[in-house]
Amino acid sequence: DTVRTPEETRARHKAQVEVMRRSMESMAEQRRKLVQELSVLRREAAQRDALATAAAAAERKQLEEKMRARKEAKTLLAAAESEAAKRVAMVAEAAAAIEA
Numbered sequence: 001d002t003v004r005t006p007e008e009t010r011a012r013h014k015a016q017v018e019v020m021r022r023s024m025e026s027m028a029e030q031r032r033k034l035v036q037e038l039s040v041l042r043r044e045a046a047q048r049d050a051l052a053t054a055a056a057a058a059e060r061k062q063l064e065e066k067m068r069a070r071k072e073a074k075t076l077l078a079a080a081e082s083e084a085a086k087r088v089a090m091v092a093e094a095a096a097a098i099e100a
Contacts, residue, residue: 004012
């Protein structure tokens with residue numbers, strides 16, 4: 001091991017401090033970039049969630065509309081069948097009256 005003069009020791013220490021300062025600045029810059037990237041990712045995730053929620057709501061509304069239309073169609077069909085049954089009964093009555 002060589003003996004250093006006080007000036008050499010100070011210069012070496014100063015150089016080490018400078019290396020550490022640059023390293024810390026670099027880490028701080030990396031941290032800023034990561035925080036920024038995280039912010040972008042969170043914003044994108046929120047947008048995806050909002051789109052998924054809107055899509056689910058639209059799908060639910062469409063399904064509800066289909067079910068409502070199906071129920072309405074069943075009601076109309078039942079009414080038509082009832083009306084047809086009444087007419088068949090009237091025709092049968094009329095036929096029986098004619099035959100009698």
